[in-house]
Amino acid sequence: MTFKSIRGTKDILPPETARWQHVESVVRAVFHRYNYKEIRTPIFEQTSLFARSIGELTDIVGKEMYTFTDRSDDSLTLKPEGTASVIRSFIQNNLGEAQPLVKVYYISPMFRQERPQAGRLRQFHQFGAEAIGSPFAEADAEIIAMTIEVYRQLSLTNYALKINSVGCEKCRPRYKEILQTELRKIAPQLSPESQRRIEQNPMRVLDSKNEDDLRLTSSMPLITNYLCEECSSHFEKVKSFLSSLGISYVVDGRLVRGLDYYTKTAFELTSSELGSQDALAGGGRYDLLAQELGGKPTPGIGFAAGFERLMMVIEKKGLLNDLDVHPTIFLAAADETSRSWVLEKTMELRSHGIAAETDFLHRSLKAQMREADRQRAAFVTVVGAEELNKQAAVLKNLRVKNEREVPFADLAKVLSE
RNA sequence: GUGGCCAUAGUUCAGUUGGUUAGAAUGCCAGGUUGUGGCCCUGGAGGUCGUGGGUUCAAGUCCCACUGGCCACCCCA
Numbered sequence: 001m002t003f004k005s006i007r008g009t010k011d012i013l014p015p016e017t018a019r020w021q022h023v024e025s026v027v028r029a030v031f032h033r034y035n036y037k038e039i040r041t042p043i044f045e046q047t048s049l050f051a052r053s054i055g056e057l058t059d060i061v062g063k064e065m066y067t068f069t070d071r072s073d074d075s076l077t078l079k080p081e082g083t084a085s086v087i088r089s090f091i092q093n094n095l096g097e098a099q100p101l102v103k104v105y106y107i108s109p110m111f112r113q114e115r116p117q118a119g120r121l122r123q124f125h126q127f128g129a130e131a132i133g134s135p136f137a138e139a140d141a142e143i144i145a146m147t148i149e150v151y152r153q154l155s156l157t158n159y160a161l162k163i164n165s166v167g168c169e170k171c172r173p174r175y176k177e178i179l180q181t182e183l184r185k186i187a188p189q190l191s192p193e194s195q196r197r198i199e200q201n202p203m204r205v206l207d208s209k210n211e212d213d214l215r216l217t218s219s220m221p222l223i224t225n226y227l228c229e230e231c232s233s234h235f236e237k238v239k240s241f242l243s244s245l246g247i248s249y250v251v252d253g254r255l256v257r258g259l260d261y262y263t264k265t266a267f268e269l270t271s272s273e274l275g276s277q278d279a280l281a282g283g284g285r286y287d288l289l290a291q292e293l294g295g296k297p298t299p300g301i302g303f304a305a306g307f308e309r310l311m312m313v314i315e316k317k318g319l320l321n322d323l324d325v326h327p328t329i330f331l332a333a334a335d336e337t338s339r340s341w342v343l344e345k346t347m348e349l350r351s352h353g354i355a356a357e358t359d360f361l362h363r364s365l366k367a368q369m370r371e372a373d374r375q376r377a378a379f380v381t382v383v384g385a386e387e388l389n390k391q392a393a394v395l396k397n398l399r400v401k402n403e404r405e406v407p408f409a410d411l412a413k414v415l416s417e
Numbered sequence: 418g419u420g421g422c423c424a425u426a427g428u429u430c431a432g433u434u435g436g437u438u439a440g441a442a443u444g445c446c447a448g449g450u451u452g453u454g455g456c457c458c459u460g461g462a463g464g465u466c467g468u469g470g471g472u473u474c475a476a477g478u479c480c481c482a483c484u485g486g487c488c489a490c491c492c493c494a
Contacts, residue, residue, distance in 0.1 A: 007485075059492050063418080081494085110494075115418075117488060126494055193491070209491085258493055279494060306494030334452045367447085369454040382453060398454070 008114075008122025016311075018323040023310065024107060026153050027127045031105045034146045036129050039104040041085040043111075047075040053084040053289060055260025057200050064112040066122075078111035081259065082128045083286065083302055084293075090132055091295035101133040107307070119277035119309045128283070128304035132290070135299035137237035140265045140285060144238075145245055147269060147281050147303050154320075156271075156313055159280060161247065163267040164224065164255035165235040166203070169288065171228035172263075176202055178221055186216050206254040222253030234264050261286040265301065273313045280313070281305035327357040328415055329395075330372035334365055334384030342383050345408070352412035373398065379415065 005011060012020060028038075047067050054061050066078040079085055086104060089095070095102045107127040114120060129146065131139045144161070151159055167175060183190070183198045183205055190198075194205045194213050206217055227235060242249055249267075257266050266284035274280070283303025290298035314320055329349065333342045342358055349356040357375060359368045365382065372380040381393040393411060396403045406414050 004485075064492080112493080114492070115490090116486085117490095120493075124494065128494090276489065277493065282494070304494065309494060330454095332453080364447085365452055366454080371454085373454040380454075384452060386452085396453080 006122070008116040010121060010123075015324040018325065019311065019314065019320045020307075022320055022323050023154065023307070023314070024127075027107065027150055028105075030146060030149050030153055031129060034103070034129075034142065034149075036103045036105040036131075036146075039086060039089065039106055040108070041079075041082075041089050041106070043109060044076045044078050045085055045088065047077040049084050049088055049293070050077055050080060053087065053259075053261055053293060054081065058258055058260055060112065060258060064114055066111045066113055079108075080110055080112045082106050082108060082110065082126055082304055083130060083259075083261070083289070086130050086302075087132070087286075087289050087293055087295070087300070090130075090298075091290060091293060096133060096296065096298055099133075101131065101139075103129070103131050105129040117277065118275040119306070119312060121308060125307035126304045127307060128302060130300055130302035132298055132300040132302075134301075135287060137234050137241055137265075140234075140238045140301050141241035141245060143283060143301050143303055144242060144267055145247060147267075147283065147305065148247060150305070151269070151280070151310075154310075154314065156310075156317070156319075158273050158313075159269050159271045161249040161267065161269055162252040162255050163238070163242075163249050163265065164252050165227055165231055165238075165264050166256060166262050166266050166284070167223055167227050167231050168263045171226060171231055172223070175221070175223050175226035178226065179203065179206075182220055183217070189216055201256075203256045207256045224251065224253045231264055238265055257282055257284055261289045261292070263287045267303070269305070271309070271313055273316050274309055277309070279306070280309050325355065326376040326378065327372075328355045328377065329357075329379040329381065330368070330375060330377040331356060331358040332365060332368035332372065332380060332382045333359060334382050334387075338383050338385070338388060341388060345383070345411070349412055349415065352416070354412060354415050381411075 031038075047065070050065060051061050056062070060080050065080050067075060068077075069075050086106065090102060105128065108125065109123050110126050111123050113122055116122060127150075129143065131143055144163070148159075148161065151157075166172065180198060180202045183202055187195050187198055189212075190205070191208070191210045191213055194208050194210065197204045203223065205213065206220060206222075208214060208217075224235070239249070239251070255266055255268060257268070262284040264285040264287065267282065268279055269281040270278045271280045272278070281303055283301070285299070285301040287299040288297075289300065290296065331342045331346050333339045339362075346356045346358040357372075357377065359371065363371065369380065377398060380396050380398055381387075382396075383393060387393055391409075392405050392407045394403050395406045395411075395414065
Protein backbone atom coordinates (compact mmCIF):
# COMPACT_ATOMS: atom_id res chain seq x y z
CA MET A 1 0.00 0.00 0.00
CA THR A 2 1.43 3.34 -1.05
CA PHE A 3 -0.32 5.69 1.31
CA LYS A 4 -1.55 5.02 4.78
CA SER A 5 -3.08 7.25 7.40
CA ILE A 6 -0.56 8.58 9.88
CA ARG A 7 0.14 6.42 12.90
CA GLY A 8 -2.38 7.10 15.62
CA THR A 9 -4.91 8.63 13.25
CA LYS A 10 -8.08 6.96 12.06
CA ASP A 11 -10.58 7.30 9.27
CA ILE A 12 -14.09 7.48 10.61
CA LEU A 13 -16.21 5.70 8.05
CA PRO A 14 -19.88 5.04 7.47
CA PRO A 15 -21.83 3.65 9.19
CA GLU A 16 -19.79 4.82 12.18
CA THR A 17 -20.07 8.44 11.06
CA ALA A 18 -23.81 8.19 11.60
CA ARG A 19 -23.16 7.32 15.23
CA TRP A 20 -20.76 10.24 15.56
CA GLN A 21 -23.31 12.62 14.15
CA HIS A 22 -25.92 11.37 16.56
CA VAL A 23 -23.66 11.71 19.59
CA GLU A 24 -22.61 15.17 18.46
CA SER A 25 -26.22 16.22 18.26
CA VAL A 26 -26.87 14.88 21.77
CA VAL A 27 -23.85 16.79 23.07
CA ARG A 28 -25.00 20.01 21.39
CA ALA A 29 -28.55 19.56 22.64
CA VAL A 30 -27.37 19.17 26.23
CA PHE A 31 -25.01 22.13 26.00
CA HIS A 32 -27.67 24.34 24.46
CA ARG A 33 -30.06 23.44 27.24
CA TYR A 34 -27.44 24.72 29.67
CA ASN A 35 -27.10 27.86 27.52
CA TYR A 36 -23.57 27.24 26.30
CA LYS A 37 -22.75 28.58 22.82
CA GLU A 38 -20.34 27.03 20.38
CA ILE A 39 -16.88 28.50 19.89
CA ARG A 40 -14.54 27.38 17.11
CA THR A 41 -10.88 28.18 17.45
CA PRO A 42 -8.10 27.27 14.99
CA ILE A 43 -6.50 23.85 15.32
CA PHE A 44 -3.06 25.40 15.81
CA GLU A 45 -1.69 28.16 17.94
CA GLN A 46 1.59 29.73 18.94
CA THR A 47 3.56 27.11 20.81
CA SER A 48 4.11 29.46 23.74
CA LEU A 49 0.38 29.65 24.42
CA PHE A 50 0.35 26.00 25.42
CA ALA A 51 3.70 26.14 27.17
CA ARG A 52 2.47 29.03 29.33
CA SER A 53 -0.97 27.64 30.13
CA ILE A 54 -0.54 23.89 30.40
CA GLY A 55 2.85 24.20 32.06
CA GLU A 56 6.43 23.72 30.86
CA LEU A 57 6.99 20.71 33.08
CA THR A 58 3.88 18.76 32.15
CA ASP A 59 4.10 15.65 29.97
CA ILE A 60 1.89 17.29 27.37
CA VAL A 61 4.23 20.21 26.80
CA GLY A 62 7.38 18.28 27.53
CA LYS A 63 7.00 15.40 25.14
CA GLU A 64 3.61 15.13 23.49
CA MET A 65 3.02 18.22 21.38
CA TYR A 66 3.01 18.35 17.60
CA THR A 67 5.23 21.38 17.22
CA PHE A 68 6.69 22.71 13.99
CA THR A 69 8.05 25.93 12.58
CA ASP A 70 6.39 27.53 9.60
CA ARG A 71 8.10 29.38 6.76
CA SER A 72 8.37 32.50 8.89
CA ASP A 73 10.18 30.53 11.56
CA ASP A 74 7.32 30.88 14.00
CA SER A 75 6.88 27.95 16.35
CA LEU A 76 3.36 26.57 16.02
CA THR A 77 1.62 23.68 17.75
CA LEU A 78 -1.42 21.58 16.92
CA LYS A 79 -3.68 22.02 19.91
CA PRO A 80 -3.27 19.27 22.50
CA GLU A 81 -6.30 20.45 24.49
CA GLY A 82 -9.03 23.04 24.22
CA THR A 83 -9.00 25.37 27.20
CA ALA A 84 -5.85 27.33 26.33
CA SER A 85 -7.21 28.30 22.92
CA VAL A 86 -10.58 29.27 24.33
CA ILE A 87 -9.05 31.54 26.97
CA ARG A 88 -6.74 33.06 24.36
CA SER A 89 -9.79 33.81 22.23
CA PHE A 90 -11.70 35.11 25.25
CA ILE A 91 -8.91 37.59 25.93
CA GLN A 92 -8.22 38.53 22.31
CA ASN A 93 -11.86 39.19 21.48
CA ASN A 94 -12.66 40.91 24.79
CA LEU A 95 -15.52 38.48 25.32
CA GLY A 96 -15.61 39.35 29.01
CA GLU A 97 -16.39 42.99 28.25
CA ALA A 98 -19.71 42.23 26.59
CA GLN A 99 -20.98 40.06 29.43
CA PRO A 100 -19.67 39.09 32.84
CA LEU A 101 -20.12 35.34 32.37
CA VAL A 102 -19.16 33.66 29.11
CA LYS A 103 -20.35 30.11 28.56
CA VAL A 104 -18.91 28.38 25.50
CA TYR A 105 -18.41 24.84 24.22
CA TYR A 106 -16.40 23.17 21.49
CA ILE A 107 -16.19 19.88 19.62
CA SER A 108 -12.79 19.63 18.03
CA PRO A 109 -9.88 17.39 17.09
CA MET A 110 -6.85 17.46 19.39
CA PHE A 111 -3.31 16.22 18.80
CA ARG A 112 -0.78 14.56 21.06
CA GLN A 113 2.20 12.55 19.94
CA GLU A 114 1.98 9.52 22.20
CA ARG A 115 2.20 5.82 21.54
CA PRO A 116 -1.29 4.77 20.41
CA GLN A 117 -3.21 2.20 22.44
CA ALA A 118 -6.77 1.39 23.38
CA GLY A 119 -8.58 4.71 23.85
CA ARG A 120 -5.59 6.76 22.85
CA LEU A 121 -4.91 8.25 19.45
CA ARG A 122 -2.60 10.93 18.13
CA GLN A 123 -5.49 12.79 16.59
CA PHE A 124 -8.49 12.40 18.81
CA HIS A 125 -11.62 14.42 19.44
CA GLN A 126 -12.89 16.20 22.48
CA PHE A 127 -16.05 17.98 23.37
CA GLY A 128 -15.78 20.41 26.22
CA ALA A 129 -17.15 23.55 27.77
CA GLU A 130 -15.89 26.55 29.69
CA ALA A 131 -17.74 28.90 32.05
CA ILE A 132 -15.56 31.98 32.26
CA GLY A 133 -16.24 34.73 34.81
CA SER A 134 -17.74 33.11 37.87
CA PRO A 135 -15.65 32.28 40.94
CA PHE A 136 -18.59 30.60 42.64
CA ALA A 137 -19.21 26.95 43.40
CA GLU A 138 -22.51 26.98 41.54
CA ALA A 139 -20.55 27.26 38.31
CA ASP A 140 -18.45 24.24 39.28
CA ALA A 141 -21.59 22.27 40.02
CA GLU A 142 -23.16 23.25 36.72
CA ILE A 143 -20.15 22.17 34.69
CA ILE A 144 -19.96 18.82 36.46
CA ALA A 145 -23.70 18.29 36.15
CA MET A 146 -23.58 19.11 32.46
CA THR A 147 -20.70 16.70 31.87
CA ILE A 148 -22.67 13.91 33.44
CA GLU A 149 -25.87 14.85 31.66
CA VAL A 150 -24.29 13.94 28.31
CA TYR A 151 -23.68 10.38 29.49
CA ARG A 152 -27.11 10.17 31.04
CA GLN A 153 -28.71 11.26 27.80
CA LEU A 154 -26.92 8.43 26.06
CA SER A 155 -28.17 5.92 28.65
CA LEU A 156 -24.68 5.26 29.97
CA THR A 157 -24.40 4.48 33.65
CA ASN A 158 -21.12 2.70 34.28
CA TYR A 159 -19.09 5.71 35.22
CA ALA A 160 -17.65 7.10 38.43
CA LEU A 161 -17.15 10.73 39.34
CA LYS A 162 -14.05 11.60 41.32
CA ILE A 163 -13.55 15.09 42.68
CA ASN A 164 -10.84 16.88 44.56
CA SER A 165 -9.59 20.34 45.34
CA VAL A 166 -6.01 21.10 44.38
CA GLY A 167 -5.97 24.35 46.36
CA CYS A 168 -4.86 27.76 45.24
CA GLU A 169 -1.71 29.87 45.18
CA LYS A 170 -2.19 30.58 48.88
CA CYS A 171 -2.46 27.07 50.29
CA ARG A 172 -0.93 24.79 47.67
CA PRO A 173 2.72 25.88 48.04
CA ARG A 174 2.66 25.17 51.76
CA TYR A 175 1.12 21.74 51.23
CA LYS A 176 3.56 20.93 48.45
CA GLU A 177 6.46 21.61 50.76
CA ILE A 178 5.09 19.42 53.52
CA LEU A 179 4.40 16.63 51.02
CA GLN A 180 7.81 17.03 49.47
CA THR A 181 9.49 16.64 52.84
CA GLU A 182 7.57 13.46 53.51
CA LEU A 183 8.23 12.07 50.04
CA ARG A 184 11.95 12.69 50.26
CA LYS A 185 12.08 10.35 53.23
CA ILE A 186 10.89 7.40 51.16
CA ALA A 187 12.32 8.56 47.85
CA PRO A 188 14.75 5.66 47.24
CA GLN A 189 11.91 3.14 47.38
CA LEU A 190 9.73 4.94 44.85
CA SER A 191 9.70 4.34 41.11
CA PRO A 192 12.19 6.45 39.13
CA GLU A 193 9.32 8.37 37.61
CA SER A 194 7.95 9.28 41.01
CA GLN A 195 11.39 10.19 42.30
CA ARG A 196 11.77 12.68 39.51
CA ARG A 197 8.38 14.16 40.37
CA ILE A 198 9.18 14.75 44.01
CA GLU A 199 11.06 17.89 43.05
CA GLN A 200 9.13 18.86 39.94
CA ASN A 201 5.52 18.12 40.81
CA PRO A 202 5.16 16.28 44.13
CA MET A 203 1.37 16.04 43.98
CA ARG A 204 1.63 13.88 40.90
CA VAL A 205 3.46 11.25 42.93
CA LEU A 206 0.25 10.57 44.82
CA ASP A 207 -1.63 10.22 41.53
CA SER A 208 0.77 7.50 40.36
CA LYS A 209 -0.75 4.26 39.10
CA ASN A 210 2.25 2.27 40.30
CA GLU A 211 0.98 -0.06 43.00
CA ASP A 212 4.16 0.03 45.03
CA ASP A 213 4.14 3.80 44.95
CA LEU A 214 0.53 3.84 46.03
CA ARG A 215 1.27 1.54 48.94
CA LEU A 216 4.32 3.52 50.01
CA THR A 217 2.44 6.79 49.92
CA SER A 218 -0.74 5.49 51.54
CA SER A 219 -0.24 7.52 54.70
CA MET A 220 0.99 10.70 53.03
CA PRO A 221 -0.77 13.94 53.88
CA LEU A 222 -3.54 14.85 51.43
CA ILE A 223 -4.22 18.34 50.07
CA THR A 224 -7.78 18.20 51.29
CA ASN A 225 -6.49 18.57 54.85
CA TYR A 226 -4.33 21.56 54.03
CA LEU A 227 -6.72 23.77 52.07
CA CYS A 228 -7.00 27.41 53.09
CA GLU A 229 -10.28 28.72 54.41
CA GLU A 230 -11.45 29.94 51.02
CA CYS A 231 -10.58 26.75 49.11
CA SER A 232 -11.99 24.57 51.81
CA SER A 233 -15.27 26.41 51.93
CA HIS A 234 -15.48 26.43 48.12
CA PHE A 235 -14.92 22.66 48.04
CA GLU A 236 -17.59 22.10 50.67
CA LYS A 237 -20.07 24.11 48.63
CA VAL A 238 -19.30 22.18 45.45
CA LYS A 239 -19.87 18.91 47.26
CA SER A 240 -23.06 20.13 48.81
CA PHE A 241 -24.42 21.36 45.46
CA LEU A 242 -23.60 18.05 43.83
CA SER A 243 -25.40 16.20 46.57
CA SER A 244 -28.45 18.39 46.30
CA LEU A 245 -28.46 17.80 42.53
CA GLY A 246 -28.48 14.08 43.17
CA ILE A 247 -25.03 13.56 41.69
CA SER A 248 -22.99 10.93 43.46
CA TYR A 249 -19.25 11.35 43.68
CA VAL A 250 -16.22 10.17 45.58
CA VAL A 251 -13.64 12.55 46.96
CA ASP A 252 -10.21 11.44 45.80
CA GLY A 253 -7.57 13.44 47.62
CA ARG A 254 -4.93 12.07 45.25
CA LEU A 255 -6.56 13.27 42.07
CA VAL A 256 -4.33 15.73 40.25
CA ARG A 257 -4.86 16.63 36.64
CA GLY A 258 -2.09 16.69 34.10
CA LEU A 259 -2.35 20.40 33.45
CA ASP A 260 -0.76 22.98 35.70
CA TYR A 261 -3.42 25.65 35.42
CA TYR A 262 -5.98 24.01 37.70
CA THR A 263 -6.93 25.61 41.00
CA LYS A 264 -9.49 24.47 43.56
CA THR A 265 -11.91 22.02 41.95
CA ALA A 266 -10.56 19.14 39.87
CA PHE A 267 -12.71 16.27 38.69
CA GLU A 268 -12.58 13.19 36.53
CA LEU A 269 -15.15 10.83 35.10
CA THR A 270 -13.95 7.27 34.58
CA SER A 271 -15.64 4.28 33.01
CA SER A 272 -15.35 0.63 33.94
CA GLU A 273 -16.08 -0.25 30.30
CA LEU A 274 -12.77 1.08 29.08
CA GLY A 275 -9.29 -0.42 29.23
CA SER A 276 -6.30 1.09 30.87
CA GLN A 277 -7.15 4.55 29.56
CA ASP A 278 -10.37 4.81 31.48
CA ALA A 279 -10.93 8.56 31.80
CA LEU A 280 -14.03 9.64 29.90
CA ALA A 281 -13.79 13.26 30.89
CA GLY A 282 -11.87 15.57 33.16
CA GLY A 283 -11.96 19.15 34.17
CA GLY A 284 -11.50 21.74 36.82
CA ARG A 285 -11.28 25.34 37.85
CA TYR A 286 -8.57 27.65 36.51
CA ASP A 287 -8.87 30.97 38.31
CA LEU A 288 -5.35 32.15 37.42
CA LEU A 289 -5.22 31.15 33.78
CA ALA A 290 -6.65 34.29 32.16
CA GLN A 291 -4.18 36.55 33.86
CA GLU A 292 -1.35 34.14 33.22
CA LEU A 293 -2.13 34.55 29.53
CA GLY A 294 -2.10 38.32 29.76
CA GLY A 295 -5.79 39.01 30.29
CA LYS A 296 -7.64 40.53 33.18
CA PRO A 297 -7.85 38.23 36.20
CA THR A 298 -10.91 36.14 35.41
CA PRO A 299 -11.96 32.93 37.17
CA GLY A 300 -13.18 30.03 35.12
CA ILE A 301 -14.06 26.37 35.12
CA GLY A 302 -14.37 23.84 32.37
CA PHE A 303 -14.07 20.25 31.27
CA ALA A 304 -13.10 18.18 28.27
CA ALA A 305 -14.35 14.75 27.30
CA GLY A 306 -12.91 12.19 24.91
CA PHE A 307 -15.15 11.53 21.95
CA GLU A 308 -13.52 8.26 20.92
CA ARG A 309 -13.67 6.89 24.45
CA LEU A 310 -17.33 7.72 24.64
CA MET A 311 -17.85 5.95 21.31
CA MET A 312 -15.97 2.92 22.64
CA VAL A 313 -18.38 2.62 25.54
CA ILE A 314 -21.39 3.08 23.28
CA GLU A 315 -20.10 0.38 20.94
CA LYS A 316 -19.33 -1.97 23.77
CA LYS A 317 -22.85 -1.58 25.09
CA GLY A 318 -24.26 -2.19 21.60
CA LEU A 319 -26.03 1.16 21.55
CA LEU A 320 -26.87 3.32 18.52
CA ASN A 321 -26.41 0.53 16.02
CA ASP A 322 -28.99 1.33 13.39
CA LEU A 323 -28.63 5.00 12.63
CA ASP A 324 -27.59 4.77 9.01
CA VAL A 325 -29.87 6.59 6.62
CA HIS A 326 -31.68 4.62 3.95
CA PRO A 327 -33.37 5.77 0.74
CA THR A 328 -37.12 6.04 0.88
CA ILE A 329 -37.42 4.82 -2.66
CA PHE A 330 -35.22 3.10 -5.23
CA LEU A 331 -36.19 3.61 -8.85
CA ALA A 332 -35.22 0.71 -11.09
CA ALA A 333 -35.19 0.88 -14.86
CA ALA A 334 -36.65 -2.16 -16.60
CA ASP A 335 -35.08 -1.36 -19.94
CA GLU A 336 -32.48 0.93 -21.44
CA THR A 337 -34.95 3.44 -22.87
CA SER A 338 -36.45 4.16 -19.46
CA ARG A 339 -33.15 5.06 -17.82
CA SER A 340 -33.15 8.74 -18.65
CA TRP A 341 -36.70 9.12 -17.44
CA VAL A 342 -35.88 7.26 -14.23
CA LEU A 343 -32.98 9.60 -13.52
CA GLU A 344 -35.18 12.64 -14.08
CA LYS A 345 -37.85 11.25 -11.79
CA THR A 346 -35.28 10.46 -9.13
CA MET A 347 -34.08 14.05 -9.20
CA GLU A 348 -37.63 15.34 -9.10
CA LEU A 349 -38.48 13.28 -6.02
CA ARG A 350 -35.31 14.53 -4.37
CA SER A 351 -36.35 18.10 -5.03
CA HIS A 352 -39.52 17.30 -3.10
CA GLY A 353 -37.41 16.30 -0.13
CA ILE A 354 -37.60 12.56 -0.65
CA ALA A 355 -34.52 10.38 -0.29
CA ALA A 356 -34.47 8.70 -3.69
CA GLU A 357 -31.83 6.51 -5.28
CA THR A 358 -31.42 4.81 -8.63
CA ASP A 359 -28.93 2.72 -10.59
CA PHE A 360 -25.78 4.33 -11.97
CA LEU A 361 -24.05 1.18 -13.16
CA HIS A 362 -26.35 0.06 -16.00
CA ARG A 363 -27.15 -3.04 -14.05
CA SER A 364 -29.71 -5.73 -14.79
CA LEU A 365 -33.10 -5.43 -13.16
CA LYS A 366 -32.27 -8.25 -10.80
CA ALA A 367 -29.11 -6.45 -9.75
CA GLN A 368 -31.02 -3.22 -9.27
CA MET A 369 -33.49 -5.00 -7.02
CA ARG A 370 -30.64 -6.47 -5.05
CA GLU A 371 -29.18 -3.01 -4.70
CA ALA A 372 -32.49 -1.59 -3.49
CA ASP A 373 -32.59 -4.31 -0.88
CA ARG A 374 -29.00 -3.79 0.16
CA GLN A 375 -29.63 -0.07 0.53
CA ARG A 376 -32.64 -1.00 2.64
CA ALA A 377 -34.88 1.28 0.65
CA ALA A 378 -38.43 1.42 1.98
CA PHE A 379 -39.95 1.27 -1.50
CA VAL A 380 -38.89 0.24 -4.95
CA THR A 381 -40.56 0.92 -8.25
CA VAL A 382 -39.70 -0.65 -11.57
CA VAL A 383 -40.22 1.61 -14.53
CA GLY A 384 -40.44 0.41 -18.11
CA ALA A 385 -42.45 0.98 -21.25
CA GLU A 386 -45.65 -0.20 -19.59
CA GLU A 387 -45.38 2.26 -16.72
CA LEU A 388 -44.44 5.10 -19.00
CA ASN A 389 -47.50 4.32 -21.08
CA LYS A 390 -49.84 4.35 -18.13
CA GLN A 391 -48.00 7.25 -16.48
CA ALA A 392 -48.17 5.28 -13.25
CA ALA A 393 -45.70 3.44 -11.04
CA VAL A 394 -46.15 0.20 -9.18
CA LEU A 395 -44.92 1.12 -5.75
CA LYS A 396 -43.57 -1.90 -3.95
CA ASN A 397 -43.13 -1.79 -0.21
CA LEU A 398 -40.04 -3.87 0.56
CA ARG A 399 -40.89 -4.23 4.23
CA VAL A 400 -44.46 -5.50 4.09
CA LYS A 401 -44.09 -6.79 0.52
CA ASN A 402 -47.26 -5.31 -0.93
CA GLU A 403 -47.73 -3.32 -4.11
CA ARG A 404 -49.97 -0.48 -5.18
CA GLU A 405 -50.27 1.53 -8.33
CA VAL A 406 -49.60 5.25 -8.00
CA PRO A 407 -49.82 7.84 -10.80
CA PHE A 408 -46.42 9.43 -11.38
CA ALA A 409 -47.95 12.80 -10.57
CA ASP A 410 -48.81 11.61 -7.05
CA LEU A 411 -45.54 9.81 -6.27
CA ALA A 412 -43.95 12.57 -4.23
CA LYS A 413 -47.10 13.15 -2.25
CA VAL A 414 -47.64 9.45 -1.50
CA LEU A 415 -44.03 8.96 -0.43
CA SER A 416 -44.17 11.95 1.90
CA GLU A 417 -46.89 10.30 3.97
C1' G B 418 10.23 6.75 24.66
C1' U B 419 10.13 1.14 26.81
C1' G B 420 7.95 -3.81 26.67
C1' G B 421 4.69 -8.11 25.10
C1' C B 422 1.80 -10.21 21.17
C1' C B 423 0.77 -9.95 16.04
C1' A B 424 1.07 -9.06 10.33
C1' U B 425 -1.96 -14.60 4.58
C1' A B 426 -8.14 -12.42 -0.58
C1' G B 427 -12.43 -6.39 0.60
C1' U B 428 -13.33 -8.63 5.83
C1' U B 429 -12.64 -12.61 9.72
C1' C B 430 -9.36 -16.50 9.72
C1' A B 431 -6.94 -21.73 8.32
C1' G B 432 -2.28 -23.21 6.28
C1' U B 433 0.35 -29.85 9.17
C1' U B 434 7.95 -31.66 11.10
C1' G B 435 10.03 -25.90 5.56
C1' G B 436 8.11 -29.63 -0.08
C1' U B 437 4.02 -29.07 -6.47
C1' U B 438 -0.71 -24.32 -9.36
C1' A B 439 -1.88 -20.73 -1.07
C1' G B 440 -7.44 -22.46 1.12
C1' A B 441 -12.35 -21.63 3.88
C1' A B 442 -16.21 -18.57 5.42
C1' U B 443 -18.32 -14.07 4.44
C1' G B 444 -18.60 -9.98 1.17
C1' C B 445 -18.42 -8.59 -4.14
C1' C B 446 -19.88 -9.76 -9.54
C1' A B 447 -22.79 -12.87 -12.95
C1' G B 448 -26.39 -16.66 -13.93
C1' G B 449 -30.69 -20.11 -12.29
C1' U B 450 -35.52 -18.79 -19.58
C1' U B 451 -36.67 -13.31 -21.87
C1' G B 452 -39.66 -7.15 -16.11
C1' U B 453 -38.76 -8.14 -9.54
C1' G B 454 -34.88 -8.11 -3.85
C1' G B 455 -34.06 -10.96 0.97
C1' C B 456 -33.52 -17.64 1.22
C1' C B 457 -31.34 -21.49 -1.83
C1' C B 458 -28.19 -23.45 -5.99
C1' U B 459 -24.17 -22.77 -9.77
C1' G B 460 -20.14 -20.14 -11.66
C1' G B 461 -16.53 -16.03 -11.51
C1' A B 462 -13.22 -12.15 -10.09
C1' G B 463 -10.01 -11.13 -6.08
C1' G B 464 -3.63 -12.57 -2.67
C1' U B 465 4.28 -10.07 -5.54
C1' C B 466 1.51 -14.30 2.15
C1' G B 467 3.53 -6.12 5.53
C1' U B 468 8.72 -4.52 3.37
C1' G B 469 13.95 -5.72 2.80
C1' G B 470 17.77 -9.05 3.68
C1' G B 471 19.59 -14.02 5.20
C1' U B 472 19.65 -19.72 5.91
C1' U B 473 18.23 -23.80 2.47
C1' C B 474 18.01 -27.84 -3.33
C1' A B 475 13.28 -25.54 -1.61
C1' A B 476 10.49 -20.26 2.82
C1' G B 477 3.60 -18.16 3.92
C1' U B 478 6.31 -21.56 7.37
C1' C B 479 13.12 -20.73 10.19
C1' C B 480 16.61 -16.22 11.46
C1' C B 481 17.60 -10.74 11.38
C1' A B 482 16.24 -5.72 10.45
C1' C B 483 12.58 -2.22 9.27
C1' U B 484 7.51 -0.61 9.00
C1' G B 485 2.70 -0.99 10.77
C1' G B 486 -1.27 -2.86 14.12
C1' C B 487 -3.12 -4.32 18.97
C1' C B 488 -2.35 -4.22 24.20
C1' A B 489 0.35 -2.60 28.47
C1' C B 490 3.95 0.91 30.92
C1' C B 491 4.32 6.24 31.06
C1' C B 492 0.59 9.82 30.77
C1' C B 493 -4.14 11.20 29.80
C1' A B 494 -9.44 12.46 26.61
